Amino acid sequence: TQLLEQSPQFLSIQEGENLTVYCNSSSVFSSLQWYRQEPGEGPVLLVTVVTGGEVKKLKRLTFQFGDARKDSSLHITAAQPGDTGLYLCAGEGNYGQNFVFGPGTRLSVLP
């Protein structure tokens, strides 16, 4: 069974600070996706990374896929209160298995 771990579980920071969230596994994934979910809503896809070592940028968010495709990171620069939410990583296995979700990182950005 492929499992994903995320760290930290909770993060509370001040507006303007930088942060990094990690998603790790002992398994290889064909792709990893990052989602952001707000209370009472469904997750919203932020990015999909497919190639080992890949780096993608989305405004103040930078996503990296590990060389071995077992881990990924999300870095947010100059966090804003609007970044508050639950950040989930999800991986699809090499054999087209269902998506596996990590437990999530709950981010709170204080004004």
Place this chain on the structure above:
Amino acid sequence: GAVVSQHPSWVICKSGTSVKIECRSLDFQATTMFWYRQFPKQSLMLMATSNEGSKATYEQGVEKDKFLINHASLTLSTLTVTSAHPEDSSFYICSAKDRLYNEQFFGPGTRLTVL
């Protein structure tokens, strides 16, 4: 962009009744749809995978007779919670896998409260 809708957004029912939740992909075809359950402050737990025209595949521990899934078309899957009980109260979220881009898009979720 790809949009997935769910209906209803929230429902309150009495114990013992059945509730049907619809999941629709509005602007793309989805051969595969997934049903998740999420408890407060927890991550998503996959309940079942629904493939168009075939029986759903349920995750271990999920009762298929209690959570009936029908995926009758490439744009619609339904989840029926039969004989609902208070412990079935949860946030149910569906997702649809885009046929072309192989990405998963989520619906807004349905909050079920069983009294």
